[in-house]
Amino acid sequence: MPKMTMVQSLNLALRQEMEKDDRVIVLGEDVGLDGGVFRVTDGLFQHFGAQRSVDTPLAEAAIVGMSIGMAAYGLRPVCEIQFSGFSYQAFHQIENHAARLRWRSRGRFSVPMVMRTPCSGGVRALEHHSESREAYYAHTPGLKMVIPSGPRNARALLVSAIRDPDPVIFYEPKSLYRAFREEVPEEEEAIPIGTSQIVREGSDITIISYGPMMRPTLEAASVLKEKDGIEAEVIDLLTISPLDDALFTASVRKTGRAVIVHEAPRSFGPGAEVVSKIMEKSFYYLEAPIARVAGFDVIVPLFNRENAYLPNADRILREARQVLAA
Amino acid sequence: MPRTRIVIPDEIDHISILDEEGNLDSGLEPDISDETLLRLHHFMLLGRRFDERLLSLQRQGRVGTFAPISGQEATQLGAAAILRPSDWLVPAFRETAAELWRGRSMESVILYFNGYAEGVDIPEDRNDFPISVPVGSQILHAVGVAWSIRYRGKDDVALAFFGDGATSQGDFHEGLNFAGVYEIPAIFVCQNNQWAISVPRKHQTRSETLAQKAIAYGIKGVQVDGNDVLAVYAAASEAAQRARSGGGATFIECVTYRMSVHTTADDPRRYRSDEEVELWQKRDPLNRFQKYLTAKGLMSDEKIEMAENTVKEEIQAAVDRAEERMKTPGDPLYMFEHAYAQMPPHLIEQREYLARELSEQKKG
Numbered sequence: 013m014p015k016m017t018m019v020q021s022l023n024l025a026l027r028q029e030m031e032k033d034d035r036v037i038v039l040g041e042d043v044g045l046d047g048g049v050f051r052v053t054d055g056l057f058q059h060f061g062a063q064r065s066v067d068t069p070l071a072e073a074a075i076v077g078m079s080i081g082m083a084a085y086g087l088r089p090v091c092e093i094q095f096s097g098f099s100y101q102a103f104h105q106i107e108n109h110a111a112r113l114r115w116r117s118r119g120r121f122s123v124p125m126v127m128r129t130p131c132s133g134g135v136r137a138l139e140h141h142s143e144s145r146e147a148y149y150a151h152t153p154g155l156k157m158v159i160p161s162g163p164r165n166a167r168a169l170l171v172s173a174i175r176d177p178d179p180v181i182f183y184e185p186k187s188l189y190r191a192f193r194e195e196v197p198e199e200e201e202a203i204p205i206g207t208s209q210i211v212r213e214g215s216d217i218t219i220i221s222y223g224p225m226m227r228p229t230l231e232a233a234s235v236l237k238e239k240d241g242i243e244a245e246v247i248d249l250l251t252i253s254p255l256d257d258a259l260f261t262a263s264v265r266k267t268g269r270a271v272i273v274h275e276a277p278r279s280f281g282p283g284a285e286v287v288s289k290i291m292e293k294s295f296y297y298l299e300a301p302i303a304r305v306a307g308f309d310v311i312v313p314l315f316n317r318e319n320a321y322l323p324n325a326d327r328i329l330r331e332a333r334q335v336l337a338a
Numbered sequence: 339m340p341r342t343r344i345v346i347p348d349e350i351d352h353i354s355i356l357d358e359e360g361n362l363d364s365g366l367e368p369d370i371s372d373e374t375l376l377r378l379h380h381f382m383l384l385g386r387r388f389d390e391r392l393l394s395l396q397r398q399g400r401v402g403t404f405a406p407i408s409g410q411e412a413t414q415l416g417a418a419a420i421l422r423p424s425d426w427l428v429p430a431f432r433e434t435a436a437e438l439w440r441g442r443s444m445e446s447v448i449l450y451f452n453g454y455a456e457g458v459d460i461p462e463d464r465n466d467f468p469i470s471v472p473v474g475s476q477i478l479h480a481v482g483v484a485w486s487i488r489y490r491g492k493d494d495v496a497l498a499f500f501g502d503g504a505t506s507q508g509d510f511h512e513g514l515n516f517a518g519v520y521e522i523p524a525i526f527v528c529q530n531n532q533w534a535i536s537v538p539r540k541h542q543t544r545s546e547t548l549a550q551k552a553i554a555y556g557i558k559g560v561q562v563d564g565n566d567v568l569a570v571y572a573a574a575s576e577a578a579q580r581a582r583s584g585g586g587a588t589f590i591e592c593v594t595y596r597m598s599v600h601t602t603a604d605d606p607r608r609y610r611s612d613e614e615v616e617l618w619q620k621r622d623p624l625n626r627f628q629k630y631l632t633a634k635g636l637m638s639d640e641k642i643e644m645a646e647n648t649v650k651e652e653i654q655a656a657v658d659r660a661e662e663r664m665k666t667p668g669d670p671l672y673m674f675e676h677a678y679a680q681m682p683p684h685l686i687e688q689r690e691y692l693a694r695e696l697s698e699q700k701k702g
Contacts, residue, residue: 041534041535041537042535042536042537044536045536045608045609046535046536046608046609047608049535049603049604067536067537067541068537069503069506069534069537069541069542069543070473070474070503070504070506070507070534070537070542071506071507071508072507073507073508074506074508097471097472098472098473100472101472101473101475101507101508101509136402136403136453137402137403138402138403138404138431138471139471140471140472141471278688279684308673308674308685308688308692309677309684309685309688310673310674310677310685310688311673311677313453313455313670313672313673314450314453314454314455314457315402315453316452316453316454316455316667316668317453317455317667317668317670317672317673318453320670320673320692320696321670321673326699327695330695
């Protein structure tokens, strides 16, 4: 199996889906000739032509709005918003139309589109290039919200997103684009949207995370094992909405303890929803208060201070130990 | 009912005063004092050399990602030069020369592009907005400022900068429309540098010019040679005069060129030809202005060399000051400042949490 970065594996997913289905069209700013500012769409323009790898004028609302029309017509647009920080310029199209057209037309029209966008911090970028705002999208009825954590699951989730009958917001953690390689099979592989995965089994504590925070979470789990003799069960949500609560609530019934980790701001973040699900479904099994490790409720600072903002293995470890001590 | 024709303006002016060789159309030469001409030269040179220095620092890992301005000095300075201290400047993110003209320090620019919040340093006596990255979004703020200026009965203006890519954004069209409806003292300066990252101006819009878009909104539109500082100055002066006297807004398209990269994360060789870049190098705004000043007796080879040395020293001093400052990392707790007028309880809690974590880290 070839080893790929996330950039390459996403490119593979796009290439194979475009090969298989001429309804799949890639569009966005600089996605054509330039191959995308992170090179995720590299080579698609040369291989499939300008009709299927479409450079657009600079207008996020138009990119999303046009994708909605294309999807309603029967195509499968995969649009790119260059950075998630610029997706708010398209937010009215996402909330008012992408999320609602199926409902508003009583099922006559649907919006099988994907909005791909690089998210989250850790790359020493300028303002608006470091946020994690998945909660906006997860909070919007009618949307699906997906965040992969590595090359292999990124490919398998993007395939599902493209084939999904509803609009999918697909966050790509830009700090993971070239951070590491994984074996990615050439043959088709898809992970159903709405399913989480246990990536490390354990019985003492459940740590739930996703996207860019999976690596520090797994690092913390290793330290817990080596230094504390603690077996942490680690769950990768993969999809934020619809949230797969079966796996983590069952895990907490086994471990009695839980920590949720995300880069997004703490208040009203995905962690709050996870905690609520645990309270609803696993309350009587809890042995300690649940901890949240999250970004602070401030604008992500410019990069000189960014490391202090981003949750890391130490912070996860400290919170996990408190939960274990309670 | 017959089919009739409605006559709308179908022409816009194009202003060019200094050609590539520095030859002057003296009939159009704006009345600019020698002092201002020399000041313009100083900042054009400073803008260029500082840009080059930032790029070299970036390549050495001493500056983070930034958007170079080389080639666009005349557009930025010709427009900024018409502003009074009390006027409002609403920049995008590629206007470093204009910001320096308005009093921002080079040191602050270096700090900012090294991820220091301290690099946001708006001069006390200027009403200049900080840079705005989401393309075109700031245009509407200039509209709001201009509306307020009129409401308060002042004769100030609000000047917004943006690029050719921004003219595709809804915010641009909404901004120009509002400006037309309210007849407000706004000046919209488009730095048409031909490229929105990899997308050329001809793929941004089918319109022959960007300036003509003003016609649809009932405001004055004009296209100028954006590499000709005299032309930009003349158009901006005219726009300011119109705005201050209640004549409404103006859209100025400055035809210029991004001689460098979009940002330091970009590789233009992927999408544009060396021949094109060479063509525009011949139209360099700094060279032709120096030729003009030399012909006027204000500059000479010797004086240009002196000016180069002065600028070099200023830049070195700023780099030294900034690097000295950056020996101390920013206090992480500062991230909680300026979130709200008064820090709410949950942020006080989070600030204390981070403070505890930092002190534990210190103890090791």
